[in-house]
Amino acid sequence: MVNVKKKLSPEQSEVLLRTLKDRFEKNMSRHEGLEWDKVQVKLETNTEKLWSLNEMEITDGEPDVIAYDEKAGDYIFYDCSAESPKGRRSVCYDHEALESRKAHKPHNSAMGMANDMGIEILTEEQYRELQQLGNFDTKTSSWVQTPANIRKLGGAIFCDRRYDTIFVYHNGAESYYAARGFRGSLRV
Structure with a gap:
């Protein structure tokens, strides 16, 4: 190695x-x-x-x-980019979701990329804290850490800001979209 x-x-x-x-x-x-x-x-x-x-x-x-x-x-x-980071979009939620795709696999997963980068994906609570600092993800969305009970059933959650409101949604963890990425946090 x-x-x-x-x-x-x-x-x-x-x-x-x-x-x-x-x-x-x-x-x-x-x-x-x-x-x-x-x-x-x-x-x-x-x-x-x-x-x-x-x-x-x-x-x-x-x-x-x-x-x-x-x-x-x-x-x-x-x-703190205005929209979900461009270099981290079009990824499914985690490695398990990536492996479950039979065709048209994305290049990576949000959790995999975050791990490789040495950062953590924001939690829903952290995402809401970030939104107190400005208007983020008004045209994109970002995966956030998904509770184990939701992930166990095949789902994952993501957030965005529309109509001056923070929304939390669900999707199959294997899904990926050009306008969805993830935001990270790092403690130094």
């Missing part, structure tokens, strides 16, 4: 940190009271997390700090 290092080059790290800093400063309402310098120090000492943030960025997630967990000492990043 090949051991893939999840570490960015110094140049990649510099570019990503500059991008994250710019986004942080342009969206202060998402993280009032937090200081970029403290976030950057934490990022520079967690290179694998920085790699995960880069994966979020290159799939068009536009990660940004949305909170600080004082008890754990973690900064919390969510994908």
Whole structure:
């Protein structure tokens, strides 16, 4: 098995940190009271997390700090792109759903991609928290973590924002659509 290092080059790290800093400063309402310098120090000492943030960025997630967990000492990043990240659409829910498709399989699953990226898919509660920070997924939708009892029966849930309301829907976990992706979270 090949051991893939999840570490960015110094140049990649510099570019990503500059991008994250710019986004942080342009969206202060998402993280009032937090200081970029403290976030950057934490990022520079967690290179694998920085790699995960880069994966979020290159799939068009536009990660940004949305909170600080004082008890754990973690900064919390969510994908804050206006619509479900373009680089993570047209995927079914999980590996089991992907394997169940006999024809026209998508290239991956949401849970598989999230695992490969080192991030977690948002829960419904986290999705609703994100929506308090702006209007997201007004033209797309995003898979969210599905309760085991629903998944056991073959379903999965996703959310979007329409008519200034957050909707939660269900679909077969094996389904996939060009306008549905997933949003992730990362603790650093």
